[in-house]
Amino acid sequence: MSTSRTKQELRKDPIVGRWVIIAPERLSRPQTLLNDDAISCDSFDPFLAGNEDATTPEILAYRDGGVANGPGWRVRVIPNKFPAVRIEGALDKRGDGIYDKMNAIGAHEVIVECPHRETNMSRLSVENIREVLWVYRDRLVDLKRDHRLVHGLIFKNKGTRAGASLDHSHSQLIVTPIIPIAIQEELDGAREFYDYRGRCIFEDMIQQELATEQRIVLETEHFVVFCPYASRFPFETWILPRHHSSHYENITKPMIEDLGTVMKTVLSKLEIGLDDPPYNFVLHSAPFASQDLPHYLWHIEIFPRLSRVAGFEWGSGFYINPVAPEEAAKFLRETEIED
Amino acid sequence: MSTSRTKQELRKDPIVGRWVIIAPERLSRPQTLLNDDAISCDSFDPFLAGNEDATTPEILAYRDGGVANGPGWRVRVIPNKFPAVRIEGALDKRGDGIYDKMNAIGAHEVIVECPHRETNMSRLSVENIREVLWVYRDRLVDLKRDHRLVHGLIFKNKGTRAGASLDHSHSQLIVTPIIPIAIQEELDGAREFYDYRGRCIFEDMIQQELATEQRIVLETEHFVVFCPYASRFPFETWILPRHHSSHYENITKPMIEDLGTVMKTVLSKLEIGLDDPPYNFVLHSAPFASQDLPHYLWHIEIFPRLSRVAGFEWGSGFYINPVAPEEAAKFLRETEIED
Numbered sequence: 001m002s003t004s005r006t007k008q009e010l011r012k013d014p015i016v017g018r019w020v021i022i023a024p025e026r027l028s029r030p031q032t033l034l035n036d037d038a039i040s041c042d043s044f045d046p047f048l049a050g051n052e053d054a055t056t057p058e059i060l061a062y063r064d065g066g067v068a069n070g071p072g073w074r075v076r077v078i079p080n081k082f083p084a085v086r087i088e089g090a091l092d093k094r095g096d097g098i099y100d101k102m103n104a105i106g107a108h109e110v111i112v113e114c115p116h117r118e119t120n121m122s123r124l125s126v127e128n129i130r131e132v133l134w135v136y137r138d139r140l141v142d143l144k145r146d147h148r149l150v151h152g153l154i155f156k157n158k159g160t161r162a163g164a165s166l167d168h169s170h171s172q173l174i175v176t177p178i179i180p181i182a183i184q185e186e187l188d189g190a191r192e193f194y195d196y197r198g199r200c201i202f203e204d205m206i207q208q209e210l211a212t213e214q215r216i217v218l219e220t221e222h223f224v225v226f227c228p229y230a231s232r233f234p235f236e237t238w239i240l241p242r243h244h245s246s247h248y249e250n251i252t253k254p255m256i257e258d259l260g261t262v263m264k265t266v267l268s269k270l271e272i273g274l275d276d277p278p279y280n281f282v283l284h285s286a287p288f289a290s291q292d293l294p295h296y297l298w299h300i301e302i303f304p305r306l307s308r309v310a311g312f313e314w315g316s317g318f319y320i321n322p323v324a325p326e327e328a329a330k331f332l333r334e335t336e337i338e339d
Numbered sequence: 340m341s342t343s344r345t346k347q348e349l350r351k352d353p354i355v356g357r358w359v360i361i362a363p364e365r366l367s368r369p370q371t372l373l374n375d376d377a378i379s380c381d382s383f384d385p386f387l388a389g390n391e392d393a394t395t396p397e398i399l400a401y402r403d404g405g406v407a408n409g410p411g412w413r414v415r416v417i418p419n420k421f422p423a424v425r426i427e428g429a430l431d432k433r434g435d436g437i438y439d440k441m442n443a444i445g446a447h448e449v450i451v452e453c454p455h456r457e458t459n460m461s462r463l464s465v466e467n468i469r470e471v472l473w474v475y476r477d478r479l480v481d482l483k484r485d486h487r488l489v490h491g492l493i494f495k496n497k498g499t500r501a502g503a504s505l506d507h508s509h510s511q512l513i514v515t516p517i518i519p520i521a522i523q524e525e526l527d528g529a530r531e532f533y534d535y536r537g538r539c540i541f542e543d544m545i546q547q548e549l550a551t552e553q554r555i556v557l558e559t560e561h562f563v564v565f566c567p568y569a570s571r572f573p574f575e576t577w578i579l580p581r582h583h584s585s586h587y588e589n590i591t592k593p594m595i596e597d598l599g600t601v602m603k604t605v606l607s608k609l610e611i612g613l614d615d616p617p618y619n620f621v622l623h624s625a626p627f628a629s630q631d632l633p634h635y636l637w638h639i640e641i642f643p644r645l646s647r648v649a650g651f652e653w654g655s656g657f658y659i660n661p662v663a664p665e666e667a668a669k670f671l672r673e674t675e676i677e678d
Contacts, residue, residue, distance in 0.1 A: 013569040014532070015540055016524045018656060020569040025661040084659045097547040098540075099568045155651035163651070174657070182656035185355045193353070201354055201437070208436040229438045230352040230359040232653070282654025301654050312494035312502070314571070315621025315640050317357060317521035318513070320423045322364040 008086065008104040010178060019178040021104055023084045047168035049073065049115035056081055059109060060138060062131055075131045076112040077139060077173075083108035084174065091148055091177055107143055107175040111135055111154075112168065119167045120158065120276060122267035130260030132171070136283065137256070140249040143175045144288035151179045151287045154248075159278025162305045179287050186284065187296060194295030202297035205229075206240055215329045218265060222258040225266055227325035227332070234307055234323035235274065235332065237266060239300040246286035246293040263300075265337065270304055273335035278305040347425065347443040349517060358517040360443055362423045386507035388412065388454035395420055398448060399477060401470055414470045415451040416478060416512075422447035423513065430487055430516055445515040446482055450474055452508045459497065459615060460508050461606035469599030471510070475622065476595075479588040482514045483627035490518045490626045493587075498617025501644045518626050525623065526635060533634030541636035544568075545579055554668045557604060561597040564605055566664035566671070573646055573662035574613065574671065576605060578639040585625035585632040602639075604676065609643055612674035617644040 008023045046054035049071040056079045057069055066072020085106030093102040113132045114124055121129060140152045156171040157163035164170075179187070193201040209215055209226045217237060218225040225239050239262060241255065251259070270279060285298040313319050347362045385393035388410040395418045396408055405411020424445030432441040452471045453463055460468060479491045495510040496502035503509075518526070532540040548554055548565045556576060557564040564578050578601060580594065590598070609618060624637040652658050 011569040013567070014544065015528045016521075017528060018569065018571075018658075020571055021657070021659045022570075022663050023659055023661055024663045024666065096568070097551070098543045099547075153651070153655050153657060155654060157651060172651075176657075180655040180657035182355075182654065185656070189354045189356060204437045205353065208438075212436070228352070229435070230350040230357065231361075232357075232359055280651055280654065282651050284654070303653060312492070312496060312511075312619055312621050314642060315494060315521065315619065315623070316492050316519040317524070318360070318492060318515075318519035319357075320360045320362055322362055324361050324363045327363065 008084070010085075010102050010104050010176070012100040014098055014100070016181070017184075018181045019176075021084045023104065025082070045117050045166070045168050047076075047112045047166060047170060048117055052076075055112075060135065060142075062135070071115065073115060074128065075114070075135050077135060078110050078112065080108040080110050080172065085176060087146075102177060105148055105177055107146075107149070107173065109139060109173045111139075111171045111173065113170055114168075117167075118169050120267070120271055121156070121169050121171075122264065122271045124169065124264075126260045126264050129263050130256055133251075133256050133259055133263070136171075136173070137249050137251055139173055140175075140285070140288075143173075144249065146175075148177050149175045150177055150289060151175065151183065152249075152285065153180055153183075154283040154285075156279075156281050158280070159305065162278035162280050164278075183284060183287075187286070187293075190295045200244065200295050200297060202240060202299065203244065206242065214326045217269070217329050217332045218262065220258050220262055222255045223262045225262060227329040229325060231321050231323075231325040231328070232313075232319040233303045234321060235270065235304045235328045236321075236325070237270070237302045237328075237332070239263075239266065239302070240297060241299070244292075244294070244297060246290070246296040246298060248283055248285040248298040250292070266302065266332075268337040269332045269335045270302070272337055273332060274304055274306065279303060280305065347423070349424075349441050349443050349515070351439040353437055353439070355520070356523075357520045358515075360423045360515075362443065364421070384456050384505070384507050386415075386451045386505060386509060387456055391415075394451075399474065399481075401474070410454065412454060413467065414453070414474050416474060417449050417451065419447040419449050419511065424515060426485075441516060444487055445513065446485075446488070447514075448478060448512045450478075450510045450512065452510065456506075457508050458506045459606070459610055460495070460510075461603065461610045463508065463603075465599045465603050468602050469595050472590075472595050472598055472602070475510075475512070476588050476590055478512055479514075479624070479627075482512075483588065485514075487516050488514045489516055489628060490514065490522065491588075491624065492519055492522075493622040493624075495618075495620050497619070498644065501617035501619050503617075522623060522626075526625070526632075529634045530632075539583065539634050539636060541579060541638065542583065545581065553665045556608070556668050556671045557601065559597050559601055561594045562601050564601060566668040568664060570660050570662075570664040570667070571652075571658035572642050573660060574609065574643045574667045575660075575664070576609070576641045576643075576667075576671070578602075578605065578641070579636060580638070583631075583633070583636060585629070585635040585637060587622055587624040587637040589631070605641065605671075607676040608671045608674045609641070611676055612671060613643055613645065618642060619644065 052069045060077040061073040062075045063073045085104040085108050091102045136154050152175040154173050190201045215226045281302040286293050286296050391408045399416040400412040401414045402412045424443045430441045475493050491514040493512050529540045554565045620641040625632050625635050
């Protein structure tokens, strides 16, 4: 296993059209993949202010002072040390018999959300969270200028069980020359609905959720938060903007202000109500090239990792959710957090 | 959480058309969902011969003797004690505003693979495995006579990390009035390829894999085993029949004979090569109602649970696989097992 000759590449499943990143690691033994050690809290923290030399050189930092790659920053963006995609090179799209592949071109960045060691975004100040949300925007705006790249995926893995390898609160950005299949399926489904009904499915969902209220977690001036009708996971929670916009990077200052508060509140409810669970969130936004799409709405999907996903779900796309979203929403509504 | 008023139902995501089973459990506290305890090997085993009274009454059993729900069986099928779907009642398909739902009608059964306490199917005798494979067929043949039900999903969760709650080797069957989205996507993609090329995509894949050989794990008279070109997971392994057939339940005796050997060999290679990893497998087969489909091939997908799936994969469908399938296949080919 130690001499993989396959280089990183994007490969397309010829049956369903799903693109996968093949990013071979140097493995002494394949069993080293079976690593479930909890993150030790007294382990060295490369993301801590002062340890900048332990990370790759920064791409962007919001600073109170100091110099690049030194302390003084509030939020910091660095290339992932083990990138799944790399910015150098040509796409080189090509066939491989019946298969399709291309070089794994793109950007894989880490957003270090705070200079101090904090493990949960919920415990960052609202101002801090707002700056993180601005960084998301800034990076998308910058990267979409590279016309080889068509989509940007921002996500967070919180906790070992959710796939995090470091406990210092951080999120990630993967910008690729392909559209992730889940986003493509949303785009296709939403387009079909729009062509047939002339309305945005997301806005119809928001209207119905606001009318019935039973799955609503939270409402603010700019956002609606609810547990979706067909939730795949217990306490799956979506954050949607009230006003139409398909691209997150077009978000406005007042919306960021509001979204910072919403994130702080929702993540705090999850932390307090569910005993600081591991979780993932994924920001769904339209492909770079497109103009604003009338049928699509950017949104954030949050998945607490409470129940193990058995695994057959992967092979079937068929989920069994032991908690009705109405119950989950009620529980989260009633979970009190200190303001 | 202890008084969920939502009954079990199937709900459709209006955006991508994914059906989800909402099967509320009575939860004292939601945190009880966060249960990752390893299965204790000295715990009571309800699947052990002699403990039949600890399980639901059997649906089917292959017996050397004894009476129903007593010992003497070799393979035994029982209703899942906590079924996600139930056979009683009407489908009652209905709208809920913009949403669609129906009663969670169907069958959720457990196939107890052996009377003795064995945790890995790989350690069952080839004859035993063949009988399990026959039971899969028998149950599908029986259940497809219920015209409310359109698809049968057979799968296995091996090990706590793969979602198993009991260590005694068993698999499960969920038969539903809907087609799981992953199967539907395969059917759609394969149909598109067939309409365009006039060939079955699965058979093209098999031809190319046999020609290049680099991803082949094993070949027999009736089956080809390989790590797929766009593997989502390390050591993802597919078992495909060489000769066209879209429905598993039409499998022949000689094919079962061969498949038993193939399963024993592949699962043993995974066990020995990867230190008895947790794994899932899912049997992909065409919907009940359809005649044999020229564009679809039933097959088995096996996923060892080596690397944690970060979780953003759920939100994006975008997988990062740290082991190239060529390396995985080579490793499995070279992993020796005692015959």
